Amino acid sequence: MAAKSDVGIVLMNLGSPDSTAVPDVKRYLIEFLMDKRVIDYPWLFRKILIEGIIVPRRAAKSAEAYSSIWWKEGSPLIVLTKQLQMAVQNDMEIPVQVAMRYGNPSPEEAYNNLLKENPNLKEVVLLPLYPHYAMSSYETAAIYAEEVYKKKKYKFKLSIIPPFYDEPEYINALAESMRPYLQQDYDYVLFSYHGVPERHIFKGDTTGAHCLKVNDCCHVASPAHKFCYRHQVTITAELVAQQLKLPREKWGISFQSRLGREEWIKPYTAGVLETLPSEGKKKLLVVCPAFVSDCLETLEEIAVEGKHTFISNGGESFTMIPCLNIHPLWVKAIVKYCQQIIAEQ
Template sequence: MKGALLVNLGSPNSTSVKDVKNYLDEFLMDKRVIDTPYLIRAFVVKGIILNTRPKKSAEAYKKIWWPEGSPLIVLSERLHKKVQKNSTIPVELAMRYGNPSIKSGIEKLAAKGVTEIFLIPLYPQFAMATTETITVLASKIVEKDFPSIKITDVPAFYNEPDYIEVLSNSIQQHLELIKPDHLLFSYHGVPERHIKKSDITKSHCKIDGSCCNTPSPAHEFCYRHQCYQTTKNVAEKLNLKEGSYSTSFQSRLGRDPWLQPYTDQTIDDFAKNGIKNLAVVTPAFVSDCLETLEEIGMEAKHSFEENGGENFSTIPCLNDNEEWANTLCNWINNWAK
């Protein structure tokens, strides 16, 4: 019997400092998130970050928390229900960090007699710290506790025509209302070394102005290429004029070089250079979360206005959009045939 497992990032159980600390511990101690040797990672995370960041992060979560709970969890649950409604096979929801866990999702499917799982990381672009960490953990859990279950992974879908169609339609609906001077595609940032580590050719990725535009097998696992390609595909679909849109990367951590241009600096520069009406879309996420609601929707908005901007709009993620739910359901049903 076949089943599907949707997996998103995850969230603290509550906005308490204790729960946020537990969540950050699990998240940042993942060697595919902070990819340093264990002892260094433990020193940085447990010795420094977890003694300073949880309180600040808890305050940030409080700003965006809903009465029903974490927006990311609530929106993922709504999406799950819509997908399951029209799916021909059982579908469960899990989070890479926090609850419900990937193991619990697999257990629920196994209890229904599922022996083959369609694993869908809810990330359009591949990255070590997103897609890869989900597929690796799911494989380890199955190998250890469910050896009779087979897993089929969904590859990054940044270039899938039906995904681009859904994303473009969602963006267009908001652009018609907002009519911005400029549209910024802001993707979650990753360290530059992650890009080079994921290069299966070990030579193609230079992180310069040309490698992402030069065809290569490396692009199958290149987050930077896939982000720029997502922007390009949507821009073509919406007939956006050259110069009316751009791409940037947010949420850097530490002093190592991360993908650039940085979103915060880009937004401030737009305001200082006379852009009065700015819209930001965040296509690295399919569900609104702390990074989209607080970092972009609040912090970036405030900074834009402080630097002379007037109208700052955030375009929601796909969330539980009906067209998006139907697309996921179609992928699942086609696989299950």
């Protein structure tokens, strides 16, 4: 086991454009969407689709969306991740750095900063800030961080913390961050997760015969669950609802951020928000557990667009519960996960 002084920690999040200027947003979108684990089409087709069609059409609109949620300190996701870094650092003697899958700071910058602090670094513990396994989130972050590590031939050991979707500390932090909002009058709690194409679920099914093929597949035991995003988000919601003692008829799951026309996992958040008022669920709480830091998908897509959809269809009140961000229980959970990995080495 390496001494504390020989270990460093990297917290890795999604990333964000460097600014709300269209060229910066365009550059970010190309890097993000050209990732073969995000849009898994052949390279040439992907390049034509993204750089020739999607990004030219979306860049200006996306820049406007980012501008609407941008803070004076910068991108909310970047600011909140750095605040998380400071909070974790305050609870640990081990140096903590931040990296992003897309944009800045890069994993290389994070590794190099740790080496500047300690040239004799023996181990880096990497925590991808994605609770659930998906090829377009956790997988691409972990593999990218490892590719950079191997390419640069760093001498330290790299240890990557696995998804923590059902870990008691994470579930407790998420539930307790939600609890104060349950004191208000509400009809329904919606767990809105980032969506993924159905083909990603099929590709991740190690058995080739379980996911979306077996009846109630998320609750039928299978090795496929280790890499199944749909199963893992379902378990997270169920464990949180259980801890908060939410009646089954008072909560549900949906999936947001669909891109393109193909089938994504359902139900879609936009459609659910349209229909809930007609079902008598007019006072809504929405939480987005796929994200641990508030970002464009929570602050704009849900808190602004989602609220508009819900209210315009007859909803009366709409509250988006913030992500974990720097909640004290979340900070403690991270510290514990990192300490466990270090102790096991």
